[in-house]
Amino acid sequence: MTNKNILIIGGYGFIGSALVEKYYKENNITIIDNSDYSTSSLGLRNIDISKINIHHGDATDKDFILSIGDNFDYIVNAAAILGIKKVAEKSIQTIQTNISTSNNSLELAKKQKHLLKYLSFSTSEVYGIKTYNSKECDEAVIGPPNEARWCYAASKILIDHLAFAYHREYNIPITIIRPFNIFGEYRLGSNAINTFVSKMLSNEPVYIDGDGSQVRTWCYIKDFIAGIDSALTSNYINEIFNIGNPFNKITIYELAVLIKSLIGSKSEIIVSHSSVPDVKFRTVDIKKATDKLNYIPNYSLYEGLANFIEWRKSI
Template sequence: MDILVTGGAGFIGGHLAVTFAAEGYDVTVLDNYEPYYDLGIKDHNVETARDAAKNSHGSYEFVDGSVTNEDLVDDLTEDADIIYHQAAQAGVRKSVEEPVKVNDYNVTGTVNILDAARRNDVDRVVYASSSSVYGKPEYLPYDEDHPNEPVSPYGVSKLTGEHYARVYNEVYGLSTVSLRYFTVYGPRMRPNMAISNFVSRCMRGEPPVIYGDGEQTRDFTYVDDIIDANRTLLTEDNADGVVMNIGSTDNVDILTLAKVVRDEIDPSLDIEFTDAREADAEHTHADVSKAGELIDYEPSRDIREGVSEFIDWYRDNRDWYEPLVVNS
């Protein structure tokens, strides 16, 4: 089976590429190395996937390019059986600063992928969406019927991609599935996320910094659970044309998260507070019952278990990962 992973040098895409390469699939990765964070982490993702392919009967090819390049996307989809469309301009705050760029990557790029998949008879496109499509909660946990009123250009772009995926399924018969991820974390995660920032600062003997009052809550999802959900869609047909939440077993407020990290690394540290960030959601919490029914999805870790695993991984990989961390 030939698998195309867009954004495959990034965090989730990189984990998907490594997983599929290790299992003997023929994997092609498309990534434009957008310098949203230190590119050394992407280099590490690519090399890890190459090594995985060498130790299996599969193959791995990296293509430096963008989903906005229609001709390149068309060429890469000619032999693809399934596409995992992870490529996007990430970051809620980045989208506030550069909404046109976010629309170009996240909307136009997604349409390019879907249309190339339609023309080249790709079996399925799995689209990486986000809990950002919900916006302000009318109730929690979010189920897939909750109103969608995103509060950032990023959320709007992800919701638009979902609608295009639905339309390509309904109008053209292309098999599509949209997965709404809830704040993913784990090894090789983006260094500008709350958990990686907290761990990095505490490892260096610095207090974790909270933006706002710390009462905002998040549903943090361990990356292995995200990969399991995606992997199931290699063969599972029950989810064709649908949207599903992929989240965790619980949610946690940011202050408690900071305390969990601090207490495991250095309980003597204080916790600092600074101004809240623009366009950040106040609360997220996933109802994952639909994914449970359709693809037998079941989260494997609560936040304390996952954070403990990430801290252990961080210690083992500090020599290359920590210098790349950006505390922003």
């Protein structure tokens, strides 16, 4: 992709900044974000931001969003509140922010003169408590509303419906991506890999929620971005794609053991047997992305973890 006008909402974040890094040298990039640049994922990357048009503001502010412009070829909405703990503690903010940001960005998409694609990020959590090789056409069955962790998935299901509604009523060319456990350099926060690596580099004890038998398939960020690029530049519109790596399947306990081995850590791994609501299986089916986008992940879990650990040591 070259010489395109690309708007990335949430461009300071993990995925947004990875897309900025991929495209900024040969395209015209505009970012909307309200985070602190100096402590963001984008701020940690070695990027010449003088070439990027940055609007510091809140994507929930409709007037602000609609003032950004009408000449974008691509709009990528990578802004959201996420993280199990944060979502549980700030459920109202999670629901309102995620939906408002999506609604405003879709309204902006309506104004564009020659929009090629609007890309929205959904979540693997929409497949519910047992996400075993779920396909894009499977029914969305999330956990009960009295469990706060599911409000994020609920907001994303509504956003998926909203995007398709804008296609039906305003002919917006949409694509929806459902990420499955993405990890890698410049990811901040407290997901399992970040927490394990951080603790084990300091030889601190590592606590595992539940019994450690929860299964995940981990996808390295470079594979994920390759999948996003294929989705953006393909001729397919109004589609949902699972993007992940089915080959990197591992239990949470096995993941902790692997990271400990790679680091050579002395950390004790403690299985808490807590009763925190969790997904027992989350594995990805990428057949649709492979068939239509030629998406095939290349990085093994070992390679991705080794790269992430080396980066984590450097910061």
